[in-house]
Amino acid sequence: MEYTVQKLAQLAGVSSRTLRYYDEIGILKPARINSSGYRIYGQKEVDRLQQILFYRELGVNLETIKDIMTSPSYDGANALKEHREQLLEKRKQLDLLISNVEKTIASTEGRIDMSNKEKFEGFKKKMVEENEQKYGKEIREKYGEETVNKSNAKLLNMSEEDYKAVTQLEARLWETLAEAFKIGDPASETAQKAADLHKQWLTYYWAEYSKEAHAGLAQMYVDDERFTAYYDKEQPGTAEFLRDAIHIYTGQK
Amino acid sequence: MEYTVQKLAQLAGVSSRTLRYYDEIGILKPARINSSGYRIYGQKEVDRLQQILFYRELGVNLETIKDIMTSPSYDGANALKEHREQLLEKRKQLDLLISNVEKTIASTEGRIDMSNKEKFEGFKKKMVEENEQKYGKEIREKYGEETVNKSNAKLLNMSEEDYKAVTQLEARLWETLAEAFKIGDPASETAQKAADLHKQWLTYYWAEYSKEAHAGLAQMYVDDERFTAYYDKEQPGTAEFLRDAIHIYTGQK
DNA sequence: GATACACCTTTACGTCGCGTGAAGGTCAAT
DNA sequence: ATTGACCTTCACGCGACGTAAAGGTGTATC
Numbered sequence: 378m379e380y381t382v383q384k385l386a387q388l389a390g391v392s393s394r395t396l397r398y399y400d401e402i403g404i405l406k407p408a409r410i411n412s413s414g415y416r417i418y419g420q421k422e423v424d425r426l427q428q429i430l431f432y433r434e435l436g437v438n439l440e441t442i443k444d445i446m447t448s449p450s451y452d453g454a455n456a457l458k459e460h461r462e463q464l465l466e467k468r469k470q471l472d473l474l475i476s477n478v479e480k481t482i483a484s485t486e487g488r489i490d491m492s493n494k495e496k497f498e499g500f501k502k503k504m505v506e507e508n509e510q511k512y513g514k515e516i517r518e519k520y521g522e523e524t525v526n527k528s529n530a531k532l533l534n535m536s537e538e539d540y541k542a543v544t545q546l547e548a549r550l551w552e553t554l555a556e557a558f559k560i561g562d563p564a565s566e567t568a569q570k571a572a573d574l575h576k577q578w579l580t581y582y583w584a585e586y587s588k589e590a591h592a593g594l595a596q597m598y599v600d601d602e603r604f605t606a607y608y609d610k611e612q613p614g615t616a617e618f619l620r621d622a623i624h625i626y627t628g629q630k
Numbered sequence: 631m632e633y634t635v636q637k638l639a640q641l642a643g644v645s646s647r648t649l650r651y652y653d654e655i656g657i658l659k660p661a662r663i664n665s666s667g668y669r670i671y672g673q674k675e676v677d678r679l680q681q682i683l684f685y686r687e688l689g690v691n692l693e694t695i696k697d698i699m700t701s702p703s704y705d706g707a708n709a710l711k712e713h714r715e716q717l718l719e720k721r722k723q724l725d726l727l728i729s730n731v732e733k734t735i736a737s738t739e740g741r742i743d744m745s746n747k748e749k750f751e752g753f754k755k756k757m758v759e760e761n762e763q764k765y766g767k768e769i770r771e772k773y774g775e776e777t778v779n780k781s782n783a784k785l786l787n788m789s790e791e792d793y794k795a796v797t798q799l800e801a802r803l804w805e806t807l808a809e810a811f812k813i814g815d816p817a818s819e820t821a822q823k824a825a826d827l828h829k830q831w832l833t834y835y836w837a838e839y840s841k842e843a844h845a846g847l848a849q850m851y852v853d854d855e856r857f858t859a860y861y862d863k864e865q866p867g868t869a870e871f872l873r874d875a876i877h878i879y880t881g882q883k
Numbered sequence: 884g885a886t887a888c889a890c891c892t893t894t895a896c897g898t899c900g901c902g903t904g905a906a907g908g909t910c911a912a913t
Numbered sequence: 914a915t916t917g918a919c920c921t922t923c924a925c926g927c928g929a930c931g932t933a934a935a936g937g938t939g940t941a942t943c
Binding site for chain 4: 634635636646650666667668669
Binding site for chain 3: 645647648651655666667668691692693
């Protein structure tokens with residue numbers, strides 16, 4: 378079965394403009410162009426569009442969708458399983474919102490008390506996800522598409538549980554780093570502990586860890602003002618110190 | 631408890647830019663501006679922001695949110711009840727998508743057959759809603775904010791069931807209209823039946839029906855080329871015929 | 884073959900809801 | 914006074930299309 382633009386648009390519930398745009402940006406090319414110059418889509422494109430719409434529904438931007446789906450490691454069957462997991466996550470968030478609105482109703486009726494913080498339960502999760510997407514972009518600019526495609530795919534799998542774990546890792550990293558800085562030796566046991574915590578933190582963002590990449594990222598913390606500022610905010614010199622500790626940890630120095 | 635921009639932004643999980651933008655477009659004004667020119671938000675604004683975020687979560691554009699919330703008939707407690715209903719609807723749609731992805735997985739594993747149409751179940755609903763929002767805008771341009779605010783509020787309450795009913799009404803309207811046109815008399819029983827069906831169709835979009843508004847809309851069908859084209863697509867002259875039938879129905883002629 | 888209508892193409896400008904940054908002011912702790 | 918966090922306004926840019934113009938194609942009907 379073949380489809381021209383409007384036929385496929387109607388089938389999928391998108392606009393023909395969307396399909397032309399997707400062709401233009403290379404995310405969904407037609408199977409062929411007929412003698413009149415018309416786009417002709419086939420079964421493969423139907424299935425691909427479905428996947429795109431799932432990613433879109435999950436809030437993934439088109440550039441990232443394209444990266445993921447053009448990666449050699451992309452596997453349609455696995456992607457579907459991931460979509461399912463993400464959709465279940467999304468439903469959890471929606472359940473949070475439903476619970477929130479029900480509590481708010483009870484609160485306005487004077488049945489319960491509700492803090493201002495609770496009033497935004499379920500909305501906040503979104504912001505966290507957006508920040509994580511943004512951070513992924515920073516890494517891309519430094520390390521290229523291949524690494525980041527993988528990390529984005531992994532990123533989308535991060536559960537609430539993982540997120541908590543990451544947050545805790547980060548907190549421990551800061552503590553350990555501050556302590557190690559006081560000791561003053563990037564080779565100390567404490568500093569090496571910090572480097573290890575940093576590695577563990579990274580494994581939540583990187584699908585594959587390598588010492589080279591770790592060392593390179595540490596160098597970036599010192600070379601890039603924004604990262605330096607971030608790490609030095611509590612104690613100037615922290616970015617350099619962490620870079621040194623990581624270089625020792627990874628055997629680059 | 632009072633909040634400056636960042637405090638409220640953090641509480642709610644939005645950006646400070648968002649809050650400034652909301653002030654700028656008049657959707658969420660601060661309680662006051664302090665002597666330094668800083669925006670200061672209070673409890674009322676916290677609650678209002680929560681409502682805005684619920685509407686936003688439900689896909690309502692900011693202009694419409696503003697209209698709804700500034701309408702004299704706006705009632706925060708009722709809005710919360712509506713949010714709840716809409717969120718439950720949204721969950722139904724999400725369940726459709728989850729069901730879809732599960733079926734697609736089963737299909738790729740060869741366990742079931744799945745049509746291309748089924749592959750887009752759950753995505754299509756969205757497009758319908760978007761079209762309805764757009765249509766609401768058409769009416770606004772002709773009838774002003776007051777009527778449309780109410781119709782938008784009603785629009786958001788439209789359930790799947792209502793939607794089906796509307797679709798069926800529309801189908802019957804077209805049938806009856808075609809039949810009445812053949813008879814050729816806008817005063818005929820059939821034509822009056824069509825006008826009545828049209829009224830019933832309208833009650834899904836208008837919170838309040840009036841004969842004047844109905845007659846005015848019918849005139850608009852003839853005056854505005856786009857509506858005329860829509861009604862004349864199967865039989866030229868249909869827009870005028872329907873206008874006449876409605877004028878008789880509403881006693882305007 | 885001509886006509887009408889629905890659909891196709893490309894090009895191009897615009898919209899919405901912010902994100903980002905610049906330039907400069909304010910607050911609070913040291 | 915200094916520093917760092919936060920505030921303001923202004924302004925440009927972005928992603929994902931929506932809309933329209935100008936012109937070509939397919940199909941049914943006369």
